[in-house]
Amino acid sequence: MQELRIILIIIGLTLANVIYAQIDLTVCPGGFTNVHDPKWQMTPSWFEIVTELVDANGTIDVSQSFAPYYDVVTKNSKDGVMKSYWNFLTNETFDIVPATNREQTRPQCVRQIIQSTSETSIIQPNRLFLKPSVLLGFDVRNQVNKLWSIQYIGDEDLHGISANIFTSCFYVNDTRTTVSATYYVSDATKSQTYLPQNISLILQISVKSINEVGYKESYQYNVLRYTPNPNRNEEFETIETPPGVFCLNRTSQLILPSSISPVAIGNGERFSSQETFPVVSSRSAYHVQYDFSRFDVWHPNISNESQLLHTTELHDFRTGLKYQYNSATGQCSVLNMTYNDTDAMTVNGKPNFIQMGSVQHFFAMDDIPYQYTGEKRCRHHVSCNVWIGEKVLPNNSFQYREWYWVKGINNELLSYWAPWKMVIKNYANDVLSYMVESNVFNFHDPLSIVPEFSDTLANCYRSLGHRENFNVAIISFIVDNDHDYPLIKNVEYLRDTIFDTLAYRLGVRPFRISNVIINFNGKDILVTFTLLDATPFLGLVSTIIHDEPLTSRIEYLRYMIDSHTLQFDIRDGSKDYYVWARNNSLRAINTGFDPNPTECDGESCVQTTTPPPCLNITTEVNQNLEIVYKNSGPLITGFWISFVVLGVLIGAVGGFFVLKRFYKR
Incomplete structure (x- = not known):
């Protein structure tokens, strides 16, 4: 030593x-x-x-x-x-x-x-x-x-x-x-x-x-x-490179967020002084498992800037279709999706077909490399991790995307990072040619996201009507509660349970069911909901789905009800209550005939037969099933709106009797 x-x-x-x-x-x-x-x-x-x-x-x-x-x-x-x-x-x-x-x-x-x-x-x-x-x-x-x-x-x-x-x-x-x-x-x-x-x-x-x-x-x-x-926090801001600066070949010390929720909703504001509408409000929702996304945009009316216009676009990647719905006019158009849609990607090995992109694609984070530029303050007491990426464009032009993700609030780290802001700048010959800033608010994973899609999709179906083979049925049945279980204590949970059970037992995608309304009549429960038909054609999708048509699902629902097999498991705390749909209680109002068969070869879908002419009002009785066919989408829309108003103004009992008289007719 x-x-x-x-x-x-x-x-x-x-x-x-x-x-x-x-x-x-x-x-x-x-x-x-x-x-x-x-x-x-x-x-x-x-x-x-x-x-x-x-x-x-x-x-x-x-x-x-x-x-x-x-x-x-x-x-x-x-x-x-x-x-x-x-x-x-x-x-x-x-x-x-x-x-x-x-x-x-x-x-x-x-x-x-x-x-x-x-x-x-x-x-x-x-x-x-x-x-x-x-x-x-x-x-x-x-x-x-x-x-x-x-x-x-x-x-x-x-x-x-x-x-x-x-x-x-x-x-x-x-x-x-x-x-x-x-x-x-x-x-x-x-x-x-x-x-x-x-x-x-x-x-x-x-x-x-x-x-x-x-x-x-x-x-x-x-x-x-x-x-x-x-x-x-202020020191971190100072020692990191400033906003908007991209350093070629920089070593990124932190990768972009990868564990983003596959189901989310977020509101946004977009600012750009170079567009017709400098400020545009938006709302987005996506569900990767269901291959569905939704985009809402609010912007001023060109002819009347004090008026806001609201447009919704639904993307259904299982069918390859997108629906554009105008809330002010109630009009809807349906189009084939293309790879130009922001959330779409081409299928590997099949460039003519599209599929839903990943969550990273949804946030424009998968097509260019990003580099971490450091931690910056997004707002007072809000700190963000920041990344920037460069995309080379033709004619000596470049696009820079800068993402801000919230890391902590009041010096407390969040359990997950949330998107906060994205800034896009385009330069041509080193001159700024375009800039847009998109801010994200209230980004979260909702308890239930299906109504975000199903309600508007039902509005589109009613707007398109049976003449376009987009058929809708309003269905009701009664759930027996002879034991007087306390089911009224949590109506939201009761409605969600009935919705989930119907989607599972009918074997349909949950977006085909919407507007589930619960009314109480004494001990019993009146359930009313909208059921959509399968789409009459498909877009550029490589995997063909096989949705059962509307009338077959109504028939199967009648079978389950009359055979006493449509059971609902309602949980109240630690207790489970089992109730069944009442025999012979099914009623349905259908706005069209069976959809015509379609044949798909993987490239396109065509209708093989001409639909039969629609009668003015025809009633077809099949045992205990009553189906009323109508030839006007606006009529059924008017009925549905009236029903909602009646349910609010008259109350549960009054609404029940109004419906009862209607069904008797």
């Missing part, structure tokens, strides 16, 4: 002699400083300093934000503002230079790899201006410089402030420079106006240096503001 200590002492003395031999005695006649004075208050590992650098050529503003593995130096001179970033975890440095073109500024980023020969102690090439951090006791890679010491030499009054004077002589390896620095620090033992008690503030640093080839530099840092241990 004693031999090891002797070896370490010899190594230390040898290293000291080598460094001493490198010291230029013309700058440091007494050699390097080897005693650390206790009067000096150690510089923390996190700080911000704002200075003016004065030399024989003039003055420039220099500030540094410093952290153990990162720092940024900002220089403001007559040539403009330039930021230099050092990242010692990824061994990269970035210079951000504003490039002005046609009075529009697009920041340029120059990336370089930090190598063993890189000079990271200076603020600009070909000059010996050291970073403030190097003068304050940190090495060229932002770690504590164990060979740096400082000595107290006296006091002085500096611009009316009592100051302690310190001096330090040391050697900087990367530039092979001998440095002599004199520090003026406020006297912590004396009360000074506008200065905190018992805290020393750096006031001024005077520097003389010379490198091994004899190049000399004399300059002075006048410290305007020195903040030790700043707020960490």
Whole structure:
């Protein structure tokens, strides 16, 4: 053990002699400083300093934000503002230079790899201006410089402030420079106006240096503001590259969010001064498992800006169809989906067919590489992780997408990240040609998302009507509650249970069922809902679905009811209640005949027969099933709206008797 200590002492003395031999005695006649004075208050590992650098050529503003593995130096001179970033975890440095073109500024980023020969102690090439951090006791890679010491030499009054004077002589390896620095620090033992008690503030640093080839530099840092241990969130914002800056080949230290909920709803506001409607409100919902998405847009009416127009678009990737519904007019159009739809992707090996994209595709995060630019404050008390990506466009044009995802609120980390904002900028020949900002609000995973799709889809079916072979049925039946179970305690849960049971037992996609209404008549429950027909044709989908037609589902529902097999399991706390649909209680109002058979060859779907002419009002009775066919979509729509109004105004019992008289007819 004693031999090891002797070896370490010899190594230390040898290293000291080598460094001493490198010291230029013309700058440091007494050699390097080897005693650390206790009067000096150690510089923390996190700080911000704002200075003016004065030399024989003039003055420039220099500030540094410093952290153990990162720092940024900002220089403001007559040539403009330039930021230099050092990242010692990824061994990269970035210079951000504003490039002005046609009075529009697009920041340029120059990336370089930090190598063993890189000079990271200076603020600009070909000059010996050291970073403030190097003068304050940190090495060229932002770690504590164990060979740096400082000595107290006296006091002085500096611009009316009592100051302690310190001096330090040391050697900087990367530039092979001998440095002599004199520090003026406020006297912590004396009360000074506008200065905190018992805290020393750096006031001024005077520097003389010379490198091994004899190049000399004399300059002075006048410290305007020195903040030790700043707020960490603000510090993160400072040491990361600014918004909108893309650095080619940058090493991304954090990947984009990948565990995004496959079912979600979110509201949004879009801002763009270059579009007809600068502000557009929106709402989006998607369900990856069901291959369904919805987009709502509210924008001013061109002819009457005080009026908002509301348009909804539904994307059904199981059928390859999209529905465009106008809420004001109640009109709907149905179109084939294409790969140009934002949430659509082509099928691998089948470029003529489309499928629903991944969640990452939904957020435009899968077609270009993104790089992490750091943590920034989205709003007061809200911190975000930020990524930016570049997409090369034709004719020397580029698109930049910048994503903000909420990381924490009030310094509390969230259990999951949520999208906050996306900024898209297009540049043509370095000139900004287009910009849009989309803000996301209330992004969440809902308890039930099906009504977001099914209700509007039912409105579209009623608008298109049976003439387009989009048939709708309004169905009701009674659930017996002879044991007087307390089912009324939670109507929402009761409705959801009935909805889920119907979708499962009928074997239909849940979007075909909508507007489930529960009314109580004494002990019993009257259930009314809308059931949609299978789509009469399909779009460009590679996998053909086989939805059962409307009348066969009504027949099967009648069979389950009359055979006493349609059971509902209603849970109330820890208790389960089992109730059944009453025999012979099914009633249905259908707006069309059976859909005509279709044949699909994987390329297109065509209708093989002509639908029979619709009678004015025809009633077909099949045992206990009563189906009323009507030839007008608006008639059934009017009935449904009237029913809802009646249910609200008259109440459960009154609504039941109104329906009862209607069904008897």
